[in-house]
Amino acid sequence: MQGHPKLGVGVESLRTWTRQALIDADKVPGVTTEQQRIKDLERETQQNRGYRSRSDWIGFVHQHVDFA
Incomplete structure (x- = not known):
């Protein structure tokens, strides 16, 4: 096929x-697309709360965002 x-x-x-x-x-x-997106955003929010400094946040962004 x-x-x-x-x-x-x-x-x-x-x-x-x-x-x-x-x-x-x-x-x-x-699980609907919307439900999965909400779960993903909640997980990202929890991760973001763990970043205490600006450099931690910049490191996170560079790991998860495609700048190409």
């Missing part, structure tokens, strides 16, 4: 996207 040749995506990508769309539409159980 190749996936969709015109889109250039594989079968697993299509399955993952379809499954997430069904979850987001509340058709099947699971």
